Amino acid sequence: MTTQRTARTLHLAARPHGFPTPDLFTVHEAPVPEPAPGTAVVENLYLSVDPYHREAMDDGGWALGVPLEGRALGRVTASRAPGFAEGDLVLHREGWRTHAVVEPGEGRVRKVPAYDGVPLTAYLSILGGTGLTAYVALTRTLEFRAGQDLFVSAAAGGVGTAVGRIARLLGAGRVVGSAGSPAKVAWLTGELGFDAAFDYHDGPVGELLAKTAPGGIDAYVDNVGGDHLEGAISVLREHGRIAWVGAISQYHSAHEPPAAPRNLFDIVEKSLRLEGVMVRNYGDVQQELEDFLVPHLQSGAVVPDVTVVDGFERTVEGFLGMLRGGNTGKMLIRVAD
Numbered sequence: 169m170t171t172q173r174t175a176r177t178l179h180l181a182a183r184p185h186g187f188p189t190p191d192l193f194t195v196h197e198a199p200v201p202e203p204a205p206g207t208a209v210v211e212n213l214y215l216s217v218d219p220y221h222r223e224a225m226d227d228g229g230w231a232l233g234v235p236l237e238g239r240a241l242g243r244v245t246a247s248r249a250p251g252f253a254e255g256d257l258v259l260h261r262e263g264w265r266t267h268a269v270v271e272p273g274e275g276r277v278r279k280v281p282a283y284d285g286v287p288l289t290a291y292l293s294i295l296g297g298t299g300l301t302a303y304v305a306l307t308r309t310l311e312f313r314a315g316q317d318l319f320v321s322a323a324a325g326g327v328g329t330a331v332g333r334i335a336r337l338l339g340a341g342r343v344v345g346s347a348g349s350p351a352k353v354a355w356l357t358g359e360l361g362f363d364a365a366f367d368y369h370d371g372p373v374g375e376l377l378a379k380t381a382p383g384g385i386d387a388y389v390d391n392v393g394g395d396h397l398e399g400a401i402s403v404l405r406e407h408g409r410i411a412w413v414g415a416i417s418q419y420h421s422a423h424e425p426p427a428a429p430r431n432l433f434d435i436v437e438k439s440l441r442l443e444g445v446m447v448r449n450y451g452d453v454q455q456e457l458e459d460f461l462v463p464h465l466q467s468g469a470v471v472p473d474v475t476v477v478d479g480f481e482r483t484v485e486g487f488l489g490m491l492r493g494g495n496t497g498k499m500l501i502r503v504a505d
């Protein structure tokens with residue numbers, strides 16, 4: 169059953185210089201499409217807005233003047249695709265729009281697994297690409313073991329909160345994090361159970377981290393890059409490991425060489441290991457993530473950490489808000505109930 173007659177899509181009209189502005193995006197309306205043979209029409213319920221979308225706004229990323237892509241969760245409203253029926257909930261990549269035409273079999277759409285008692289928002293946060301990034305960074309890249317001490321940057325965000333929660337389940341020793349406000353620091357050490365946290369605006373990151381983790385750390389999940397990476401290199405113990413997931417401190421100045429880290433040779437001096445993480449290389453770990461986390465979600469021991477912005481018309485506001493740190497947990501847009 170289609171609940172709306174007009175479909176809206178967001179396009180990128182021009183590329184940003186520095187921090188993006190709302191006028192770079194335009195909204196387009198058209199009748200809700202009918203499914204062609206082999207396809208299904210999906211009414212989107214939730215959209216994911218992500219830091220990689222900022223990178224996609226630059227040259228070589230998104231094309232201008234076409235509907236944008238992003239992860240989304242929606243309900244099938246009409247189907248001529250085998251195996252997909254009206255009412256099915258699906259995950260797909262046709263975000264930044266109210267309605268999508270999906271073609272099963274292309275690897276870009278799958279049914280939402282039917283786990284009782286798991287909130288829908290989990291599938292675009294801790295059970296989605298965000299949680300998978302955290303899980304593979306810990307279990308594959310860091311080969312994280314019980315008792316080890318961990319630092320994670322952008323700790324109050326989507327990947328950061330998932331890292332904190334999963335590390336606890338893996339038996340972490342001390343878990344410390346950085347975030348961009350005193351409220352986030354309090355939330356991390358209160359609700360999220362971090363042992364300590366700091367606001368990276370309060371001074372040089374290396375000094376703040378050294379005070380927060382006076383005994384050093386064994387492992388670091390880097391969401392931020394730059395001075396955070398430099399600080400972690402300086403505080404890591406010998407044979408420590410870094411899973412480099414993202415560099416959000418640098419996404420608005422991609423053409424400028426970063427000022428930090430300036431201590432890369434310490435990687436040699438301390439026999440550290442630094443490895444990049446790309447979640448798209450770990451699709452085969454998705455089922456393992458679900459087997460690991462779903463019982464904890466069902467028992468309530470783990471909850472999806474999300475900030476939900478209501479209304480398709482507020483998608484760009486939510487996206488820019490996430491880039492500014494307006495979210496705790498994963499930033500999602502609720503398009504429909």
Ligand SMILES: NC(=O)c1ccc[n+]([C@@H]2O[C@H](COP(=O)([O-])OP(=O)(O)OC[C@H]3O[C@@H](n4cnc5c(N)ncnc54)[C@H](OP(=O)(O)O)[C@@H]3O)[C@@H](O)[C@H]2O)c1
Binds near residue numbers: 325413446447498
């Ligand atoms: N490699 C992969 O496969 C992969 C997959 C998913 C995500 N990622 C990366 O993981 C990181 C986190 O992604 P996410 O989706 O979970 O986003 P997120 O952490 O939920 O949101 C971004 C956060 O970045 C922080 N931030 C913004 N500017 C910053 C700056 N200059 N310095 C330090 N922190 C800053 C903000 O929090 P504060 O208020 O704390 O500043 C904001 O909440 C990003 O770097 C992203 O690109 C990589």
